Amino acid sequence: MISGDSQRSPQPGAGFFEGPTHVLPLRVYYEDTDAAGIVYYANFLRFMERGRSDMLRLLGFDPVSMEIQGEKPSSEILFVVRRCEVEYLRPARLNDGLHVCTSLEKVGGASVTMKQAISRDGITLVDAIVRIACVAVNGHPQRMPAKIRDVFRSLMLNNEGNLRNAG
Amino acid sequence: MISGDSQRSPQPGAGFFEGPTHVLPLRVYYEDTDAAGIVYYANFLRFMERGRSDMLRLLGFDPVSMEIQGEKPSSEILFVVRRCEVEYLRPARLNDGLHVCTSLEKVGGASVTMKQAISRDGITLVDAIVRIACVAVNGHPQRMPAKIRDVFRSLMLNNEGNLRNAG
C-alpha cells in the first residue's frame, strides 16, 4: 500500500536558497535535547552539517560519488571539517522550528570557509564559522576539483552582487 | 481531517498520511552513519521517534504542552517508550532517501502500540513494533487523556476501513 518508488535516491537537497544563502528548515526532536531542556551543544554541529550537505546537494553535488553536476573528481577526495568557531547566543528547545543558514565566506584552493547561523523566528541562536578542507584519502590537503571551485565562486559572486544591491 | 497548513512556530508535523499510515521522508546524513558505512543501528530509533512525533503533531498534538487539538491533559503526563522490537533487514547508507512509516497497532487505556517500518524505494530496511506508555511525572502508568485515545481510535478505525477496502 505504501510505496516509495517514485523516489529517486539520492534526491536533491532539502531547503532553498535566499540569494547566496542556503536555508534549511528543521525541527528539534527529543533526540536533540538534553536534561537541561535545551538542544545539546554538539547537536548544533549536526544541524550545521545537514545545512552544508543540503546546500551542496542543491548545487548539484553528490556526497557519495563526490561528483558535482555530473563531473567526477580526477582522484579520490574527501571533505573534512578543519576548524569551527561556534557562538551559542540563545538556547533552542524541544519542538522549535529552526532555520540553518549557510553561506560561503571564502573559497581557497584546497578549502572553503562557510558562515552558518541557526535561527528561530528570525532570531539568531547560534553563529558559526566552519572551514572545510579537501583532502586525499591519506588525509593530505588536496586542491578542490576545478568544477567545485567554480560552483562555489559563482555562488560567492552572487553573494557580492546581493550585497551591492543591498547597499 | 488532517491538515498541516497553518503557519506557526512550532510548525505542524512533517510528512503526510497515506490512509492511516504516517509517512515521514528523511535523508541519511554523515551523523547517522558509522565506520561500517551504514546507518548505526541505534539511529533508526531516532528516525522512528521523528516519525512518531510528526504523526502526533499532524494529529494536532503539541509535544511541549501535551495538548491535543487544543485540549489540555487534566494532569501532567508524559509518553515514554516501554518496549521496542526492531528487525534490521537491510542496511541504509549515506545520502539515502528513507521513508519512516508509522501506524497504530493497538490502543489501550494507558498505552499505544505502533508499527513502524523504514524503507528506501519501497523496500523495507527496518521493521519495528514500539509500545508507548502514558505515565505521570513520577513514572507511574496513567490513563491516556480521553481526547488522545479518541484521536488514536479514529485513526485505527480509518485503518480498518482501509484494510476492508483493500480486501
Add this chain to the structure above:
Amino acid sequence: MISGDSQRSPQPGAGFFEGPTHVLPLRVYYEDTDAAGIVYYANFLRFMERGRSDMLRLLGFDPVSMEIQGEKPSSEILFVVRRCEVEYLRPARLNDGLHVCTSLEKVGGASVTMKQAISRDGITLVDAIVRIACVAVNGHPQRMPAKIRDVFRSLMLNNEGNLRNAG
C-alpha cells in the same frame, strides 16, 4: 607535559567478567539525556553496543582487523545487529552510574544471541535480547570463523557451569 605514550592502541576492553557475564560500568552524561530529564531511549542501544564491544575485546577480539586472539578470519566479515528487543523498565538520569551486563544466550553458525541488561545499584532499568549476525561485505550471512565460535561456546559452557553451581 601530558603524555599518552604508554598507551597501546587498541587497549584491552573495559569492564570485567562476573562468571560468564561481562559488566561495563558507565556514566550518564548530558549527551545521553533528553528534555524529559532521562536517558533518551535510543541511547541505551549505544550503551549496549559499548558493552558488547568491550566484552569482545576482553575475549581477545579486535573490531578493526576482526581477528580473535590473533587469528584472522579467512574472508572479510562484519558483525551486524539483526534484531533487538528492548524492554524499558525504569528511567536512567544524568550522572547515574550504570552497569551494562552482557551474556551469551545462544551461539549459532552464523549468528549469536546476547542478553543485555542495564542496571543502577543492582536494579534493572533496561532488559534486551540482541541478535548479531556475521555477514560478508556484500551483506550475505556468513558462517562465523571457527575460532570466534569456539570462544563464544567456551563462554557459554562457563555460563552453564555457573548456573549448575547456583542450583
Add this chain to the structure above:
Amino acid sequence: MISGDSQRSPQPGAGFFEGPTHVLPLRVYYEDTDAAGIVYYANFLRFMERGRSDMLRLLGFDPVSMEIQGEKPSSEILFVVRRCEVEYLRPARLNDGLHVCTSLEKVGGASVTMKQAISRDGITLVDAIVRIACVAVNGHPQRMPAKIRDVFRSLMLNNEGNLRNAG
C-alpha cells in the same frame, strides 16, 4: 586535594589529574564514527563535555545538585557552553584509545574558559577552547558561586606553579 575514593552512586568522576590538567581516557566505539571511517566532528564535542564533567566531578562538583564540595549555590544556576573554537588536526578512528585533556585557561566572575585537547598516543588530534558561562534558569548571566570560583582558581594557581616549574 582531589579525591575520588568515596563509594556512592553517583560515583566520583573518571580520569585523573596530571598537575592542573584533567585527563580522561576513552575509547572510540562505532557510535562515534561515520561513513568516512573517522570520528564524526560533532562527537569530539561530546568527548570534550565528558572530560569537563569528570574534571568537575573529581573537584567535588555534583552536576545534578550543582553543589561543589557539599556547598549549595544560593540560587538555581546552570552552566552552559557560550563559545567553542575547535581545530581538527588529525582524524580519530574506530577502537582508538583517546585522552581528553582539560585545563583552565581563565576564570572570570560569571564564566570560565577551558583548554581542551584530544590526543592518541601523545599526538594531538583535536584542540579546543571552550567558554562556559554560569546562568540563572532564565538564561541570564549569573556570578559563579564563590566556592566554585575558589576551586577553579586554586587549580589555576596549581597550573601556574607547574608552568613555573617547567620553565
